[in-house]
Amino acid sequence: MIEMKNISKKVGNKIILDDISLKIDEGSFVVFIGPSGCGKTTTLKLMNKLIEPTSGEIYIDGKPISKEDPIKLRRNIGYVIQSIGLFPHLTIRENIELIPKLKKDQTDEEIEQKTLELMKMVGLNPNEFLDKYPSELSGGQQQRIGLVRAIATDAKIILMDEPFSALDPITRTQLQEWLYSLQEELKKTIVFVTHDMDEALKLADKICIMKDGKVQQYDTVENLLRNPANEFVRNFIGSDRLWSTPEYIKARDIMIKNPVSVQSSRTVIQGMEIMRTNKVDSLLVKDKEDNFIGIITIKELRQNGIQNHYLSDIMNKEPLFVYDDNNLVEILEVMNRENIGHIPVITRYNKLAGLITRSSLLSVLSEQFLEMEVSVLD
Ligand SMILES: Nc1ncnc2c1ncn2[C@@H]1O[C@H](COP(=O)(O)OP(=O)(O)O)[C@@H](O)[C@H]1O
Ligand SMILES: [Mg+2]
Helix, strand or coil: CEEEEEEEEEECCEEEEEEEEEEECCCCEEEEECCCCCCHHHHHHHHCCCCCCCEEEEEECCEEHHHCCHHHHHHCEEEEECCCCCCCCCCHHHHHHHHHHHHCCCCHHHHHHHHHHHHHHCCCCHHHHCCCCHHHCCHHHHHHHHHHHHHHCCCCEEEEECCCCCCCHHHHHHHHHHHHHHHHHHCCEEEEEECCHHHHHHHCCEEEEEECCEEEEEEEHHHHHHCCCCHHHHHHHCCCHHHHCHHHCEHHHHCECCCCEEECCCEHHHHHHHHHHHCCCEEEEECCCCEEEEEEEHHHHHHHCCCCCEHHHHCECCCCCEECCCEHHHHHHHHHHCCCCEEEEECCCCEEEEEEEHHHHHHHHHHHHHHHHHHHHC
16 A cells, blocks of 8 residues: 655745645555646655655555665556656567566566566567567557566556557557556556546546645545535536446436335225325335335236235236446446336335436436536536
């Protein structure tokens, strides 16, 4: 884990970083984002002691890095920068193996094996590339080598400062995918700087939004989209962002919260009366503890007449439902597949939480579009 505690950085009178405290969990992917000059690069450079803070301390796995030898520290922290930083006079193989060989904790065979593996992981044929020089590779290929080199050190932490911003969009998207799956597989702690919100949303577990040397919000992607801490964050993310990422819209955001429901011990006649007075054509059935146990429609009630006394006798005991944390994409998928106009929502503890109907969906979605149109007019 990396922990920054009350980190400030001043150069002369200028405050570059202002009292930053945050924790980065081991194996997580954290993205720093913010306008140019807000202090992202400075933050990263503090983590591998390329610069020292004016006050505060950074701990890595509980140890204050102020007491560590910077060279040793850097050998255990990969660093990838925009301008790639491959050594032009070394071959690709020499570039990748430079630090592992310096560290002397693996045999040459182990290092070579690792190089081959990593080359394949980033989609480059080792036979074709290892003996070439950086200038013989395209920008995207060089940046992949930069990634390989950072990972080849066996570092648990990799710092990446706008590593993809000089690449064309297609190469960038490819490398983002690679990095994401690399991280899934290798579980490195990655601290990644970008100024591109799309990139941040694609990659991050948590995002730290900065402005003028201050942290505006450090949060999970979902919380950031749902509860932006202030106006700056809201604008920075973009007001329509949540709605362009429907995975973050949950059943509980869309559902009617007090659907008409009844206890299963009610009689058929009572059920009909409740439907009539509430002007609904189906009832959600609960047991005494509010567990959702069934659904019954007006059609079923009429067909069965009153000779069956209780709703529990005739209700559909295996109703479809979605969980309150299912997302819009999943919900629409179920409703379309089953060709249904409404679906009950329950909690993970089986309690009835609400009901989604086509009109609740439509009203929520159209409200949002209305808001977007208004913000375009502003
Ligand atoms: N060595 C330095 N001396 C003076 N000012 C600096 C120095 N390094 C960075 N800065 C200033 O600190 C601010 C933050 O820089 P930086 O961390 O590079 O921002 P970012 O990476 O977010 O664009 C900028 O205003 C920059 O001009
Ligand atoms: Mg920078």
